[in-house]
Amino acid sequence: MAELTELGIAEARNLLAKGSFSSRELTESHIAAVAEASALNAMVTETPEIALAMAEASDERRRKGEAGALEGIPLAIKDLFCTKGVLTTAGSHILDGFTPPYESTVTANLWREGGVMLGKTNMDEFAMGSSNETSYHGAVQNPWRRRGDNRALVPGGSSGGSATAVSGRFAMGATATDTGGSIRQPASFTGTVGCKPTYGRCSRWGVVAFASSLDQAGPITRSVRDNAIMLGAMAGYDPKDSTSARVALPDFEAALTGDVRGLRIGVPKEYVLDGMPGEIEALWQLGIGWLREAGAEIIDISLPHTKYALPAYYIVAPAEASSNLARYDGVRFGLRVPGEDLTEMYENTRAAGFGPEVRRRVLIGTYVLSAGYYDAYYLKAQKVRRLIAQDFRDVYGTVDAILTPSAPSAAFAFGDKADDPIAMYLNDVFTVPANLAGLPGISIPAGLSDDGLPLGLQVLAPAFDEETMFRVAGVLEEAAAFAETPEEWWRSS
Amino acid sequence: MSVDKATVARIAHLARIGVGEEELEPLAAELSGILQWIEQLNEVDTDAVPPMASVHDEGLRWRGDVVNDGDKQADIVANAPDAANGFFAVPKVIE
Numbered sequence: 001m002a003e004l005t006e007l008g009i010a011e012a013r014n015l016l017a018k019g020s021f022s023s024r025e026l027t028e029s030h031i032a033a034v035a036e037a038s039a040l041n042a043m044v045t046e047t048p049e050i051a052l053a054m055a056e057a058s059d060e061r062r063r064k065g066e067a068g069a070l071e072g073i074p075l076a077i078k079d080l081f082c083t084k085g086v087l088t089t090a091g092s093h094i095l096d097g098f099t100p101p102y103e104s105t106v107t108a109n110l111w112r113e114g115g116v117m118l119g120k121t122n123m124d125e126f127a128m129g130s131s132n133e134t135s136y137h138g139a140v141q142n143p144w145r146r147r148g149d150n151r152a153l154v155p156g157g158s159s160g161g162s163a164t165a166v167s168g169r170f171a172m173g174a175t176a177t178d179t180g181g182s183i184r185q186p187a188s189f190t191g192t193v194g195c196k197p198t199y200g201r202c203s204r205w206g207v208v209a210f211a212s213s214l215d216q217a218g219p220i221t222r223s224v225r226d227n228a229i230m231l232g233a234m235a236g237y238d239p240k241d242s243t244s245a246r247v248a249l250p251d252f253e254a255a256l257t258g259d260v261r262g263l264r265i266g267v268p269k270e271y272v273l274d275g276m277p278g279e280i281e282a283l284w285q286l287g288i289g290w291l292r293e294a295g296a297e298i299i300d301i302s303l304p305h306t307k308y309a310l311p312a313y314y315i316v317a318p319a320e321a322s323s324n325l326a327r328y329d330g331v332r333f334g335l336r337v338p339g340e341d342l343t344e345m346y347e348n349t350r351a352a353g354f355g356p357e358v359r360r361r362v363l364i365g366t367y368v369l370s371a372g373y374y375d376a377y378y379l380k381a382q383k384v385r386r387l388i389a390q391d392f393r394d395v396y397g398t399v400d401a402i403l404t405p406s407a408p409s410a411a412f413a414f415g416d417k418a419d420d421p422i423a424m425y426l427n428d429v430f431t432v433p434a435n436l437a438g439l440p441g442i443s444i445p446a447g448l449s450d451d452g453l454p455l456g457l458q459v460l461a462p463a464f465d466e467e468t469m470f471r472v473a474g475v476l477e478e479a480a481a482f483a484e485t486p487e488e489w490w491r492s493s
Numbered sequence: 494m495s496v497d498k499a500t501v502a503r504i505a506h507l508a509r510i511g512v513g514e515e516e517l518e519p520l521a522a523e524l525s526g527i528l529q530w531i532e533q534l535n536e537v538d539t540d541a542v543p544p545m546a547s548v549h550d551e552g553l554r555w556r557g558d559v560v561n562d563g564d565k566q567a568d569i570v571a572n573a574p575d576a577a578n579g580f581f582a583v584p585k586v587i588e
Contacts, residue, residue: 101568199548213547239556243549311531322508329509331581336574342584343509351511359510363520364527366508367496376494380534382544387537389545421523422530438548463548 004029005169009073009226012172016062016072023062023072027055027116030074033170034118039490040141042155042164044079045087046119054116061114069233071114076171078162079120080127081107081217082206086117090208091125091135091158094353095334104206105238106175106217113233118171121161125355126325127182127210130427132160133418134357142190142411143168143486147452153411156186156427162220163190167486173221173230177207179214180313181407181431184443187220188406188456191445191484193227193473194220196431198463199438200245201231203238211320212243214313214435224444224474228252231466247464255467256474261295263472266399270306271430273408280405280455283447287403287457290479291472299399303391308384309433310425315368315381316436321358322365328353360421389437396462401472404430406443406456430458440466442473445482454484494532495525 004026007015012026031048051074058072082088082100089095103111111117124134131154132140142155143164155164159176163186166174176183178196187194195218202217209215219230232252238244267288272281292298330336330349337352339345354362368377395402408429417424434441440463443456457476461469496504498517501524505512512520566579575582 098572101565101571213549239554242553243547245549245551246554305537308534308537311534314527314531315534326509330574331583332569333572334574339584342586344511345584346509347506347511350509354510359512360520360523360527362508362510363501363504363524366504367500367524367528370504370507377531379544380539382546383539383542384534384537386542386545387539389548421527 005033007172008223009070009172009221009229010223012073013071013229017067023055023058023116024052026072027051027074030118030170030172036491037168037170040143040164040168041138042122042140042161042168043076043119044089044091044122044137044161047086047117050086051116051118054111058114058116068112068114069229070110072116073114073172074116074118075110076118076121076162076165076174077107078159078175078177079123080177080208081175082208083107083117083120086120088120088208089136090127091123091137092353092358093136093335093355094328094349098333100206102206105203105240106207106234109236110175110233115233121165121174123161124158125358126208126321127158127177127179128321128357128361129157130181130185130424131417132157133414134355136355139414140164143490144190144411144453145489149451151413153413154189156189156411158182159194159220160186163187163192163194166190166192166220166222168490173219173226175217175234176220177215177217178435179210179317180435181428183218183220184431184441184456184458185407185427187443188454189411191454191482191486192220192222193224193442193444194218195227195231195442196434196440197231197235197466198245198440200243201235201440201464201466203236203241203244205238205240209324211317212324213320214317224470224477225253225256227442228256228470245464250467252466252470255470257471258474258478260291260472260475263296263401263468264299264399265291265296265472266299266301266395266402268301268303268306268402268404270303271404273429276408279449280408283455283457284403284405287446287476290476291403294475294479301395301399301402303395303433305384305387305391306433309388309436310429312381312384312388313432313436314364314425315377316385318361318365319369319378320365322362322369325358325362385436388433392437392439401468402460404458404460406430406458410449410453410455434460439463440469442469444473444477444480446476446480447482448484494528496521496528
């Protein structure tokens with residue numbers, strides 16, 4: 001048998017069902033691959049004993065004929081999801097030693113469907129970053145490198161560890177979260193498929209909060225089909241999250257009909273950026289051509305407030321973050337740095353516990369919510385947010401889905417943007433609008449840059465229409481026939 | 494809008510993050526840069542636009558006022574940096 005780590009979730013599911021191998025064998029091969037990939041720094045915590053116990057329990061369930069949708073499939077979990085009895089740090093020093101006494105709803109759903117946990121993946125601190133350079137545990141390295149160039153590249157962020165684990169073939173799928181692009185941008189940078197579903201599709205319960213009105217969990221996998229399977233297992237109504245949507249959970253895999261004839265695909269003119277690399281524009285045109293050839297109708301559309309999405313996001317998200325992160329006070333969990341009195345203890349703990357990007361955003365958020373500035377910044381951003389959501393509502397009368405690039409560049413090198421917060425924020429220019437509007441989006445690898453790095457295309461769909469999103473993504477995936485994989489240079493090191 | 498050192502010190506205190514004197518000036522420059530970039534929002538006419546706090550439009554759900562969970566004192570304090578007798582322990586607050 002070829003290496004088990006090369007298999008996708010759908011293939012492995014079918015071979016497990018046939019008895020070609022056991023979950024224990026599949027899991028052992030992934031545990032070994034995780035151990036060999038330590039140079040990538042994609043994992044904060046490896047859980048091989050838990051993985052083996054879960055794999056054995058899975059094999060036992062299968063013997064009894066009780067297989068779930070992800071029965072026996074080894075997965076990696078972003079360190080933002082609370083996992084009972086397993087260290088959960090959100091990439092932050094301030095959560096040192098935090099071992100949740102409960103399980104997030106999304107991970108509980110995955111285990112109910114038979115998933116096997118390989119460990120927790122590295123990420124930007126509190127999911128704030130687009131390069132994984134803000135993690136307290138050190139940056140993750142992208143498995144991909146430029147052709148003929150050994151320099152390390154960032155995997156994107158914030159779900160860079162999850163994207164790397166899937167791209168590097170040491171997890172078959174990984175959970176991730178997306179507040180402004182944190183699933184789709186790293187997927188684009190690592191040649192993987194990453195989907196942010198509709199806000200409310202996956203429960204936020206037990207996911208460390210960053211910006212509660214924007215945060216949404218989703219899967220990173222190596223194919224659109226695998227993504228549909230995994231999202232189906234993660235999603236669903238949860239009474240423990242007051243914003244969880246009480247809507248029916250469709251069979252996402254069944255949506256992959258391969259047929260987009262007559263579907264109307266919007267191409268927004270505002271997504272053409274000054275200074276965008278020509279290869280990204282060219283890839284976008286290629287994608288448009290693929291869909292047209294498959295029988296879709298291409299329609300030029302306008303989303304006039306697109307350029308205001310990022311500045312609105314950088315008020316709304318920090319404001320919500322400054323409120324959510326107030327809980328890290330050195331009293332209930334994680335780090336405590338003593339002080340002369342209670343206030344000094346708070347200030348010392350939070351000074352030592354938060355990294356520079358988190359501190360920057362908490363300060364911005366505190367400022368825009370403070371007396372005298374609330375109307376000028378926060379209220380203004382909330383109004384612009386409504387206009388951005390309205391832009392999408394207006395076009396979804398005439399189109400069924402939207403096609404855009406996923407990110408304005410391929411993966412970049414460490415330090416390239418670390419000193420310029422705004423340059424870093426611009427990574428999310430194509431992904432942020434869907435968060436503000438709560439809409440589903442998926443990035444699929446569609447081609448390589450001139451220097452051999454993966455580039456993604458993004459499909460956006462109306463709220464709770466992930467089926468159309470997957471259907472279009474599946475057709476693009478087939479047309480792109482993206483089969484390149486990174487050289488496994490980390491295995492020899 | 495640009496923020497000065499005193500404003501940074503004030504918001505840092507509001508956020509309960511200790512910031513050293515030598516960090517105030519560089520932080521003021523950083524935050525001012527971000528706030529100036531954000532101010533392009535002023536180009537947008539929003540006079541007639543109601544603010545949008547969330548895309549979730551179902552409204553908050555009601556549930557019965559019943560206890561369906563609890564008895565987790567040990568779990569709740571298990572991660573505390575300092576706990577005593579089932580309580581979180583903090584430095585003395587009342588003189």
